[in-house]
Amino acid sequence: MSITKLTIISFTAFFNLSANADIKSDRQNIGTACRQDAQTANCGTEQVGTGLLKCLHEYKQSNRAFKFSDDCEAARLALKTDKKNTNNPSK
Numbered sequence: 001m002s003i004t005k006l007t008i009i010s011f012t013a014f015f016n017l018s019a020n021a022d023i024k025s026d027r028q029n030i031g032t033a034c035r036q037d038a039q040t041a042n043c044g045t046e047q048v049g050t051g052l053l054k055c056l057h058e059y060k061q062s063n064r065a066f067k068f069s070d071d072c073e074a075a076r077l078a079l080k081t082d083k084k085n086t087n088n089p090s091k
Contacts (some may be wrong), residue, residue, distance in 0.1 A: 023086065026079035034072035041066070048079075 027048040038044075038052060041059035046052040053076070060066050068076065 033075035
């Protein structure tokens with residue numbers, strides 16, 4: 001295997017580990033930042049990755065006056081951005 005291929009493989013592996021760490025951190029941040037929003041939406045013990053975001057979204061859809069807290073909105077946006085960057089690393 002050439003040095004160039006090894007470099008590309010190493011870079012890709014590092015980027016994926018870093019991106020996954022960012023996403024994991026974002027999910028933890030959502031759990032904290034959206035705690036009050038989840039209580040308002042009656043999402044129970046849902047967690048990110050097991051239905052919390054879906055529950056919050058469904059509540060928002062059926063309660064148009066509901067607004068996410070600033071912290072929750074920022075945490076949701078960070079996750080969305082990191083996921084987008086993971087899928088499109090050149091951007």
